Amino acid sequence: GAGVSQSPSNKVTEKGKDVELRCDPISGHTALYWYRQSLGQGLEFLIYFQGNSAPDKSGLPSDRFSAERTGGSVSTLTIQRTQQEDSAVYLCASSLEGRGIGELFFGEGSRLTVL
Amino acid sequence: GESVGLHLPTLSVQEGDNSIINCAYSNSASDYFIWYKQESGKGPQFIIDIRSNMDKRQGQRVTVLLNKTVKHLSLQIAATQPGDSAVYFCAENRNQFYFGTGTSLTVIP
Numbered sequence: 455g456a457g458v459s460q461s462p463s464n465k466v467t468e469k470g471k472d473v474e475l476r477c478d479p480i481s482g483h484t485a486l487y488w489y490r491q492s493l494g495q496g497l498e499f500l501i502y503f504q505g506n507s508a509p510d511k512s513g514l515p516s517d518r519f520s521a522e523r524t525g526g527s528v529s530t531l532t533i534q535r536t537q538q539e540d541s542a543v544y545l546c547a548s549s550l551e552g553r554g555i556g557e558l559f560f561g562e563g564s565r566l567t568v569l
Numbered sequence: 570g571e572s573v574g575l576h577l578p579t580l581s582v583q584e585g586d587n588s589i590i591n592c593a594y595s596n597s598a599s600d601y602f603i604w605y606k607q608e609s610g611k612g613p614q615f616i617i618d619i620r621s622n623m624d625k626r627q628g629q630r631v632t633v634l635l636n637k638t639v640k641h642l643s644l645q646i647a648a649t650q651p652g653d654s655a656v657y658f659c660a661e662n663r664n665q666f667y668f669g670t671g672t673s674l675t676v677i678p
Contacts, residue, residue, distance in 0.1 A: 458612075487665060496658060497613070497668035510665055545612055557603065558666060560612030 456480075458561035460546050466567045467536055475531045475564045479548030486529050487558065488521060489545045497545065503529060504552040536568045581675045588646040590672045592659035595640060601662035604633060604644045607671070608655045616644070616657075651676045 459478040467473050479486050488500040499513040503523045514520070518536075523529040533540055543565045547558040582588045594602070600621040605613035619626045619633045619642075626633050632645040642659050654676045660666040 489668070496670040497660075499665060499667060502665045547612075555601065555662070557615045557618065558605075558613075558660075560605075560614070562610075562612050 458546055458548055458559050460544075460561035460564050462564055463562065464565045464567075466569065468569050469538060470535055472532065472534045473536055473566060475533075475544050475546075475566070477529045477531070477546030477548075477561060479527060479529070479546070480559055481527075483548035483550050483559070484526065485549045485552035486523060487547045487549075488529070488531050489547065490515075490542045491545055491563070492542045500531070500544075502552070509552075533566075536566075538568045541566055541568045578670065579673045579675070581677060582649050584649060584651060584676050584678050586649055588644075588649045588653070588674060588676075590644045590646075590657050590674065592642040592644075592669055593640060594642060594659070594661045596661065596663055597637070597640060599661040599663055602633070602635065602642055603660045603662075603666070604631075604642075605658045605660060605668075606653075606655045607658065613658060646674075649674075649676050651678055 461476045486503040489497040490500055491497050501508055501521050502510045505526045506523050518534045521531045543563040545560055545563045547560045549556045549558050603618040604616040606616050607613040617628045617631050617633050619635050624635050630647045634643045656671040656673050658668045658671045660668045
């Protein structure tokens with residue numbers, strides 16, 4: 455596609471429910487990143503994919519968070535048993551290369567609100 | 570711990586003036602840095618990058634300066650315009666990108 459696409463753009467859920475956030479990276483980009491941005495804060499690194507594997511999952515805040523990437527393309531970030539502190543904008547980015555080389559192209563983000 | 574941080578969380582400048590946004594990093598092994606601009610409700614957008622073998626790089630109205638001795642990065646915006654109002658992040662490369670907290674730039678018409 456022309457850019458990184460994320461869905462849903464907005465998600466409101468109740469505490470305790472599971473949510474899935476989707477990212478479609480730019481075609482041909484091998485690296486994919488997930489970040490979390492709380493209101494007025496910086497970008498918190500969550501996980502990085504190179505192809506379908508995740509060399510670095512160190513940023514996932516708890517075992518309620520998981521992510522996968524299939525076919526070297528689409529990625530899904532899953533948050534189980536959501537908590538209010540999970541409310542944030544979840545940003546996905548892709549780059550042509552991995553290992554922190556090259557420009558990151560960001561999507562518009564998925565805004566998650568946990569009531 | 571290691572971090573990327575910004576000296577000033579907010580900055581207000583008059584339209585037409587130059588803006589300088591600063592960033593400190595702590596990992597001397599980082600060899601690639603990028604500045605991003607994030608407008609309200611949007612994802613960050615690339616502005617300019619610099620590799621550690623350089624100390625200055627210029628783009629259109631923007632200049633990035635890198636001082637490896639003190640691990641400091643700055644973004645200079647010339648003739649700041651209202652459209653420059655946004656949050657600016659620096660990011661350093663350590664296998665993946667780590668972002669600072671950001672500086673909110675407000676341009677006063």
